[in-house]
Amino acid sequence: MNQLQFADDIMARIRARGGKYHERGYLFVLGTIEFLQSRLDARRHVSGAELAWACRDFAHKEFGLLAPAVLAHWGICRTEDIGRIVFTLVEVGLLVTQPGDTESDFEAVFQFADAFGDSYQWQGLGGS
Numbered sequence: 570m571n572q573l574q575f576a577d578d579i580m581a582r583i584r585a586r587g588g589k590y591h592e593r594g595y596l597f598v599l600g601t602i603e604f605l606q607s608r609l610d611a612r613r614h615v616s617g618a619e620l621a622w623a624c625r626d627f628a629h630k631e632f633g634l635l636a637p638a639v640l641a642h643w644g645i646c647r648t649e650d651i652g653r654i655v656f657t658l659v660e661v662g663l664l665v666t667q668p669g670d671t672e673s674d675f676e677a678v679f680q681f682a683d684a685f686g687d688s689y690q691w692q693g694l695g696g697s
Contacts, residue, residue: 582661590654594643598654599663601627614667617674620655621648625684637685648678 580592588595598620605623606612615623624645628636644650652675658664 579661579663583657586657586660588657589644590650591643594640594645594650595654595658597627597640597643597645598624598651598658602664604630617648617652617655617670617672618678621651621675621678624648624651625679629685637681640681646681648675648681651675 580588580595583592583595601620601624602615604627605615605620608623609615625636628640632639640646645654649672652672655664655675656666656672659666
């Protein structure tokens with residue numbers, strides 16, 4: 570099976586489970602896991618809160634000021650959305666959990682408006 574067939578198979582399984590997020594949202598969470606693991610001294614299980622904060626950091630790194638808009642386009646507007654994506658990836662066999670891990674581990678880890686800030690003000694040409 571080539572990579573495209575594998576990706577199509579995985580996305581078909583996600584859609585069959587009612588996956589409501591854009592497929593890039595699932596890929597983003599998987600990429601965030603690698604981003605987070607690369608920052609640790611050794612690979613290990615991470616908590617929901619650790620992963621949620623890593624999603625914020627990875628989004629900032631990848632998308633800069635557009636991070637909240639990109640995530641919102643994919644349907645990721647709260648940390649609970651990250652948890653739903655993670656547990657969907659668990660259901661399709663791409664991730665595993667530890668005993669005691671639940672979607673609620675991702676509840677209200679942070680507020681997107683606070684974590685991404687809204688301090689950017691567009692300054693058009695000509696000032697004002």
